[in-house]
Amino acid sequence: MQFSANLGFLWKELSLPDAILAAKNAGFAAVECHWPYDVPAEKVKAALQETGLKMLGLNTRRGDTSAGDNGLAAIPGRVSEARAAIEEAIAYASEIGTPNVHVMAGFAQGDEARATFLDNLHYACELAAQSNITILIEPLNHYDAPGYFLSTTQQASDLIALVGKTNLKLMFDCYHVQLMEGDLSHRLEKLMPLIGHIQFASVPDRSAPDHGEVNYEYIFKLLNSLSYPKPLGAEYKPSGDTSASLGWMSALKHA
Numbered sequence: 200m201q202f203s204a205n206l207g208f209l210w211k212e213l214s215l216p217d218a219i220l221a222a223k224n225a226g227f228a229a230v231e232c233h234w235p236y237d238v239p240a241e242k243v244k245a246a247l248q249e250t251g252l253k254m255l256g257l258n259t260r261r262g263d264t265s266a267g268d269n270g271l272a273a274i275p276g277r278v279s280e281a282r283a284a285i286e287e288a289i290a291y292a293s294e295i296g297t298p299n300v301h302v303m304a305g306f307a308q309g310d311e312a313r314a315t316f317l318d319n320l321h322y323a324c325e326l327a328a329q330s331n332i333t334i335l336i337e338p339l340n341h342y343d344a345p346g347y348f349l350s351t352t353q354q355a356s357d358l359i360a361l362v363g364k365t366n367l368k369l370m371f372d373c374y375h376v377q378l379m380e381g382d383l384s385h386r387l388e389k390l391m392p393l394i395g396h397i398q399f400a401s402v403p404d405r406s407a408p409d410h411g412e413v414n415y416e417y418i419f420k421l422l423n424s425l426s427y428p429k430p431l432g433a434e435y436k437p438s439g440d441t442s443a444s445l446g447w448m449s450a451l452k453h454a
């Protein structure tokens with residue numbers, strides 16, 4: 200198994216370029232991040248080149264977080280902001296060689312939100328295809344993100360079918376899926392053709408994946424048996440120093 204360090208949570212105290220170096224030194228095969236926009240893309244690109252790591256994914260900007268925004272793409276009346284965020288994310292990803300962009304839906308419910316999300320996803324997929332980029336959508340759990348538009352894998356599968364683009368995939372975050380739906384093994388097997396990236400953390404406390412209600416040794420063995428080819432995203436919140444939280448890596452690498 201190979202792992203991707205999610206630098207939105209790991210080595211958060213370091214600048215993004217330094218966090219990339221730390222991930223390399225700790226033995227990660229790749230990195231991913233949340234919102235890299237405060238760092239010029241050339242600096243991130245230089246760190247990726249120096250380490251030989253790929254940045255597997257990044258997110259669209261969330262909007263005005265001080266006003267509570269958590270994404271824009273499903274919010275009726277904010278289409279031009281949502282599309283600007285999509286354009287910015289695709290341009291940044293394309294500059295640093297990132298293959299996936301997670302388009303964040305935001306807090307909204309109902310038919311108008313769904314229609315808005317579908318239109319914006321269509322727009323994002325067409326634009327991303329020009330740079331060979333995949334668009335990801337990620338169901339988030341109701342405890343951390345109450346009222347978020349996208350909360351289940353069923354909803355995500357329906358949206359992917361409706362948009363009908365081969366570069367629209369599911370971000371299967373085991374942490375969120377376990378909290379909302381459980382049945383991880385069957386869901387991973389069933390949804391494998393739709394999955395663009397997988398993330399993990401302990402459940403329910405979202406820290407290192409060496410305790411809690413999910414047995415990741417079992418899950419990673421299953422992914423191996425399904426020949427899942429990509430690094431798995433370690434997106435957890437270390438309870439202290441990131442480097443001291445990595446005991447799980449050697450234990451799970453050979454799952």
Ligand SMILES: O=C(O)C(=O)[C@@H](O)CO
Binds near residue numbers: 233258301337398
């Ligand atoms: O919270 C998560 O899980 C993520 O993957 C973020 O990128 C989006 O909030």
Ligand SMILES: [Mg+2]
Binds near residue numbers: 337372398434
């Ligand atoms: Mg996630």
